[in-house]
Amino acid sequence: MDDRFVPVPKEAEDRLPPESSASGKLLRYLLRRLPVWPLIAFFAKKKVPQHKHSAWYTLGGIAMFFFMVQVITGVLLMIYYNPGSPWQSVQRIVMEIPFGGLIRSIHHWSANLMILTLCLHMFSTFFMKAYRPPREITWLTGLALFGITLTLGFSGYLLPWDDLSFFATRIGISEMDKIPIIGPWMGGILRGGPDVTVETIGRFYPLHVVVLPLALIGILGLHLLLIQVQGVSEPDSFRALPEEKKKYHKFFSEFLFAEIPIWLFMMGILVLLSAMFPRGLMPEADPGSAAPEGIKPEWYFMVPFQMLKIFPGALEFVGMVIMGLLPLAFVAVPFIDRNVPEDARGRLVARAGIAVVLVAVAFTIWGWLS
Amino acid sequence: MDNSASNDKIKDKGRRRFLALSGGLGLLWLGAAAYPVYKFISPQPVPDPFGEEGRAVVKKLTPADCVRPGSGGNGSIGNIGVIVFRTPEGELRAFTSKCTHAGCNVNFTGEKIVCHCHGGQYDLTGKNISGPPPKPLTQLKVFEENGVLYVAPLDKTEKA
Numbered sequence: 001m002d003d004r005f006v007p008v009p010k011e012a013e014d015r016l017p018p019e020s021s022a023s024g025k026l027l028r029y030l031l032r033r034l035p036v037w038p039l040i041a042f043f044a045k046k047k048v049p050q051h052k053h054s055a056w057y058t059l060g061g062i063a064m065f066f067f068m069v070q071v072i073t074g075v076l077l078m079i080y081y082n083p084g085s086p087w088q089s090v091q092r093i094v095m096e097i098p099f100g101g102l103i104r105s106i107h108h109w110s111a112n113l114m115i116l117t118l119c120l121h122m123f124s125t126f127f128m129k130a131y132r133p134p135r136e137i138t139w140l141t142g143l144a145l146f147g148i149t150l151t152l153g154f155s156g157y158l159l160p161w162d163d164l165s166f167f168a169t170r171i172g173i174s175e176m177d178k179i180p181i182i183g184p185w186m187g188g189i190l191r192g193g194p195d196v197t198v199e200t201i202g203r204f205y206p207l208h209v210v211v212l213p214l215a216l217i218g219i220l221g222l223h224l225l226l227i228q229v230q231g232v233s234e235p236d237s238f239r240a241l242p243e244e245k246k247k248y249h250k251f252f253s254e255f256l257f258a259e260i261p262i263w264l265f266m267m268g269i270l271v272l273l274s275a276m277f278p279r280g281l282m283p284e285a286d287p288g289s290a291a292p293e294g295i296k297p298e299w300y301f302m303v304p305f306q307m308l309k310i311f312p313g314a315l316e317f318v319g320m321v322i323m324g325l326l327p328l329a330f331v332a333v334p335f336i337d338r339n340v341p342e343d344a345r346g347r348l349v350a351r352a353g354i355a356v357v358l359v360a361v362a363f364t365i366w367g368w369l370s
Numbered sequence: 371m372d373n374s375a376s377n378d379k380i381k382d383k384g385r386r387r388f389l390a391l392s393g394g395l396g397l398l399w400l401g402a403a404a405y406p407v408y409k410f411i412s413p414q415p416v417p418d419p420f421g422e423e424g425r426a427v428v429k430k431l432t433p434a435d436c437v438r439p440g441s442g443g444n445g446s447i448g449n450i451g452v453i454v455f456r457t458p459e460g461e462l463r464a465f466t467s468k469c470t471h472a473g474c475n476v477n478f479t480g481e482k483i484v485c486h487c488h489g490g491q492y493d494l495t496g497k498n499i500s501g502p503p504p505k506p507l508t509q510l511k512v513f514e515e516n517g518v519l520y521v522a523p524l525d526k527t528e529k530a
Contacts, residue, residue: 079410103410
C-alpha cells in the first residue's frame with residue numbers, strides 16, 4: 001500500500017462496522033484518506049457540565065440557529081431584492097411573491113431574537129464569570145460578534161428604503177459624524193456623500209450581505225474553536241465540588257438532542273410572531289418629507305437613543321463619551337477580574353454589571369414608553 | 371434474568387415507537403418549512419407579451435425600416451426578440467428571432483436568415499435549411515398601423 005494512505009487507528013477498527021459490510025468499507029475508505037479519527041474521538045468526549053444554571057449553556061446555540069435562519073431567509077430575499085429600485089422590489093416581495101411577506105417577516109423577527117439571545121448569552125457568561133483567564137479571547141471574540149450583529153441590524157434597516165429606513169440611517173450616521181476627527185470621514189464613506197441617498201444602499205448592501213456575514217462566520221469559527229480547546233466554562237460553585245459529584249452531559253448526543261427541540265420551538269416562535277406581527281413597509285423614502293411621527297429606533301438601539309436625548313445641546317458629548325466608553329469597559333472586564341475566586345475586584349465587576357443591566361433595561365423601557 | 375430480558379424488549383418497543391414518531395414529525399416539519407421556500411423560489415408568472423389586445427408594438431424597428439424589398443432587421447416585444455423584413459417579392463413577414471437550435475437570436479441578411487452562434491440557416495419562410503437548427507422559426511402575424519409595426523401570434527390555420 002502507498003505510504004500516503006493513513007492507517008485506520010486500532011481503536012477506530014474496534015468501533016467501525018465489519019469490513020465485509022458496505023458501510024464498513026466506505027468508512028475505512030474515508031478514514032484511510034482523511035485522518036479525522038482524532039477529531040471524532042475528541043468530539044465523542046466533549047461534555048457539558050450539569051448544574052442548576054445549565055440552561056444558560058443553550059443560548060449560544062440558539063443564537064447560532066437564528067443566524068442560520070438569517071442566512072437562509074437573507075439569501076432568499078436576495079433573489080428578488082434589487083438595490084437599484086429597493087423599495088419597489090421589497091414591495092413586490094411583500095405583495096406579489098408567494099410567502100414573500102412571511103420570509104421577510106421571519107428575517108426581521110429572527111434578527112431581533114438573535115440580538116436578544118446574544119444579550120442573554122453575554123450576560124449569562126458575564127455573571128458566570130466565564131470570561132476569566134484563560135477565556136479572555138473567547139469573551140473578546142464574543143463582543144466582536146455582538147458588535148457585528150448590531151451593525152448587521154443597522155445596515156439591514158436601510159435596505160427596504162422606506163421612510164423609516166431613511167431617517168433611521170440618517171440619524172445613525174449623523175451621530176457618527178460627531179465623533180472627533182475621524183467621524184465626518186467615516187460618515188462620508190458610509191453614506192457615499194453628504195446625505196443618505198440610494199448611493200448609500202450601494203454601500204450598505206454589500207456590507208450587509210457579504211462583508212459582515214463573512215466577518216461574523218470567521219470570528220464565530222475562532223469563538224467556537226476556543227470553546228472546543230478550553231472546554232465549557234464551569235462556574236466556581238461547580239468547580240469546587242468533589243470529582244465524584246460533578247455530573248456532565250455528553251455533547252453528542254445528550255446535549256445536542258436537547259438543543260434541537262429548542263431550535264424547532266424557536267422556529268415555531270418565529271413563524272408565530274411573523275404571522276401575528278408581519279413586518280410593515282412604510283411609503284418610499286422621500287428626502288423632502290417630514291420624519292414620520294413617533295419615529296423610534298429598534299429596541300436594541302434604545303440605550304444610545306435615550307442617552308442622546310437626556311444630554312441636551314452642548315452636553316451631548318457627555319452621552320457620546322459614555323456610549324463610547326461602554327464597549328471599552330466590556331473589553332477590559334477579563335483583564336480586571338482575573339481568576340481569583342471571591343476577590344474584591346470580582347465583586348466590583350459583578351456589581352458594575354448589575355448596574356449596567358439595570359440602566360440598559362430602564363433606558364430601553366423608558367425609550368419605549370416616551 | 372428472563373424478566374429483565376422481556377423488560378428490555380418492552381423498552382425497545384417504546385424506544386422504536388418514539389423514534390418513529392420523532393422521525394415522522396421531523397419529516398412533517400421539514401415539509402412545512404420547505405413548501406413556502408419552494409413556492410418563493412418558483413418562477414413568477416410572466417405577463418403575456420401580446421397583452422389583452424392580442425398584439426404588441428415592435429420596438430427598435432419602424433415600417434420605414436422594412437419598405438424596400440429585402441430590407442428589415444431585429445426588433446423586440448417585451449423580452450422577446452423578433453425579426454421583421456420585406457421579402458424580395460414584397461411581402462412583410464415576422465418571426466421570433468430565437469434560433470430553434472440553442473437560443474441565439476438570428477440575423478436577417480436580405481436573402482436568408484442566419485444564426486451567428488453555430489451557423490444555422492433558415493430560408494425566408496423560416497424553414498431550417500442548413501446547419502444544426504432542428505425546427506423552423508416561429509412565424510408571427512405582422513401589420514402596420516399609424517406608422518407603427520405590430521405583431522400578433524399566428525392563427526392556427528394560417529401559414530407562410
